[in-house]
Amino acid sequence: MLNISNAVFQLLVIPILIHYATPIKLGVYFIALSFGGLASILVNFGTSQTAVVELRRANNEHEKAIISIETLAVRFYPLLFAVCISLGVAAVSNNGIYYIAILPMLFAEYINPQFYLIAQYKINKYSILNILIRALVLGLIYIFRNDDQLIFIALFSAGLGMFLLNALFFNQAFFARHIHTFWPNFKRIIALIKTHILIAGNGITVHLQQSLFLFALPAFASPIFLSAYGLIDKLISSCRMMVNAYSAAIMPKAAGEHLQGNEQWRTLKKQQNSILTLACVCAGLVLYFFPHFILSLLLLGKANIDGSFMMEAIRLLKLIAIVPLLIALNVLNVAELILDKKFKSYFGAGLIVLLIAALFILFLYLGLPNYTLGYYPMIIEGACLVIYFLIIQSNRSNG
Numbered sequence: 001m002l003n004i005s006n007a008v009f010q011l012l013v014i015p016i017l018i019h020y021a022t023p024i025k026l027g028v029y030f031i032a033l034s035f036g037g038l039a040s041i042l043v044n045f046g047t048s049q050t051a052v053v054e055l056r057r058a059n060n061e062h063e064k065a066i067i068s069i070e071t072l073a074v075r076f077y078p079l080l081f082a083v084c085i086s087l088g089v090a091a092v093s094n095n096g097i098y099y100i101a102i103l104p105m106l107f108a109e110y111i112n113p114q115f116y117l118i119a120q121y122k123i124n125k126y127s128i129l130n131i132l133i134r135a136l137v138l139g140l141i142y143i144f145r146n147d148d149q150l151i152f153i154a155l156f157s158a159g160l161g162m163f164l165l166n167a168l169f170f171n172q173a174f175f176a177r178h179i180h181t182f183w184p185n186f187k188r189i190i191a192l193i194k195t196h197i198l199i200a201g202n203g204i205t206v207h208l209q210q211s212l213f214l215f216a217l218p219a220f221a222s223p224i225f226l227s228a229y230g231l232i233d234k235l236i237s238s239c240r241m242m243v244n245a246y247s248a249a250i251m252p253k254a255a256g257e258h259l260q261g262n263e264q265w266r267t268l269k270k271q272q273n274s275i276l277t278l279a280c281v282c283a284g285l286v287l288y289f290f291p292h293f294i295l296s297l298l299l300l301g302k303a304n305i306d307g308s309f310m311m312e313a314i315r316l317l318k319l320i321a322i323v324p325l326l327i328a329l330n331v332l333n334v335a336e337l338i339l340d341k342k343f344k345s346y347f348g349a350g351l352i353v354l355l356i357a358a359l360f361i362l363f364l365y366l367g368l369p370n371y372t373l374g375y376y377p378m379i380i381e382g383a384c385l386v387i388y389f390l391i392i393q394s395n396r397s398n399g
Helices: 002-020 023-044 047-057 061-092 096-101 103-110 114-119 124-143 150-168 170-174 176-182 186-219 223-260 262-289 291-298 307-319 323-339 343-365 370-398
Strands: none
Touching (some): 002 223, 002 291, 023 096, 023 103, 023 150, 023 186, 047 061, 047 223, 061 096, 061 103, 061 176, 096 150, 103 150, 114 170, 186 223, 186 343, 186 370, 223 262, 223 291, 223 323, 223 370, 307 370, 323 343
């Protein structure tokens, strides 16, 4: 429910912006949002993935408090770095105000309590409040739909809403009464950062695969294509968000099964892959055969949309029909590397896929036809699936 509501919010904001912002500003919105997502991954620094597993393995409240507070400590220096980078980009960019607007998003990620709430199966209240806050933010964006600063309002209010929500659960998730007692010394923080840097590196490289492409697109594509691709990119992001949500929901159980042995884990993985495959095949069929219906939903049924935009969006929807399935088939491969603590392999996989993304962009500069732009998500997700699969098979053989 939590991640579906986040995905729906993300998709509902887009039609408002499409109708009331210019294609150029909409393209800037997608780029700034992508930058904010990249900076948030840096702030999180891989802690959400590791902390869930560690909390499930904790024996008592004392150990849980130490894990949570160390999670907050690990995020502190990446937060400072991300804020400085955002301010620096804002200072040199023509659209600097939009990079200022993402700062609340970074502070919200710093105090993100979801790792604790998921591990403790206490996510229900947070999820319900998330829906309410998302609805209020969506209403605010709609009220200011004719404002010249609509893009700023959309970015800033979304981040501020998440910060306020996360602040409500700060005491519970981070054992606020014990922060001064269990806050690690600088040496311990450095050791924790070294442990997490490979996970954070993978998250950054994965996000860069999309961000670099978005940053490069203005050099090859028209504003219409950039806006259409931005819409499709957010749809893919929403699919990934929901698939990752499913993975996160079973991670506590997966940690327990993994401790009992490889056979139990592989049985669980096979079962869950079957469920994900069925769901994503159905989603892909709808994307391919009913693109007009999907666009009608995404654009709130409005008919006065630019014809060129609609044609580009329909073409892209058909091209990405297989992408949800590729994402779903790979998500538990990622979970297996984390459970096995194969962080070097995890980081290496991200680097290889990032190299493929960079090569694709380089080939575009060297003259690759522009019609290939729409194939990028399929190429990247397909490469991810193959590379992670080969790495896992290699680890199993060597293990």
